[in-house]
Amino acid sequence: MPAPPTEEQTRQDGEALLDAAEALFYEKGIRAVGMDEVRAASGLPLKRIYRLYPAKDDLVAAVLRRRDLRWRARLAAAVEVESEPRARLLAAFDWLGRWFAEPGYRGCAWINAFGELGPSSPAVLAEVRAHKAAFHAQLADWSRAAGLADPAPVQLLAEGAIVTAAIDADSAPARRARAAVEVLLDVAR
Incomplete structure (x- = not known):
């Protein structure tokens, strides 16, 4: 044995x-x-x-949990090299653009998992919701520090860019979302 x-x-x-x-x-x-x-x-x-x-759902949840930690750490590292709050927020969209341009980019792993499994897997759904809550919290912190009282538009722009970049196989949505965030920041001044 x-x-x-x-x-x-x-x-x-x-x-x-x-x-x-x-x-x-x-x-x-x-x-x-x-x-x-x-x-x-x-x-x-x-x-x-x-x-x-x-169970396979346990494996999927573990994959998403581990990926979340790496993904958000990469994003934070790219943003936190900037010292000025406005530049930090915009750096998040610059990083998204680089991610979209990576070979093999197939969109958001969490949105993809939700699209495939929906609420049929409570463990996977919990990981999807945890990732989105943590990502949105990061964006909210950077948005508020940059002077935006309501981070929701920034969060929607990021999510929309992620999905659109996957569908179009193009990194341009990150640049367009970044430009829209610049307008929001200018209006907030």
Whole structure:
């Protein structure tokens, strides 16, 4: 009988699984990817996968949770190099434009997951809502610091740019949204 996996092996297996699942789900869609495909890409046996995540929805939720932390950290790092509040807010849209131009950009992973699963998966829905709340809170902080009393228009411009860029396969929506935010900032002065 083989020895049980160590904590380090469990961590490594978990990372390999999340890496493989995230790439597959983002590229092909959640429903289009079967667990056999995740098994092949991760190099882990199905038995091991299901020990780590008893259901596919658990795996999807874990993928979204981990992606959220990385995604929002990248955004914050790009914004926080600016010292002036107006420049910080506009930097968020500059970063979105760079993200949209990345090879393989397929839109927002959370919107995509919601579009596929809707409310049928409470665990996934919770991750989608948590991501959107955290992203909107970031935008709200930067918007208020820049002098906007109501951050909702900025949030809608960001979300609209994310969706439109995916549909059009073009980064231009980030520039258009940024220009609209500049108008909002000028009016707020």
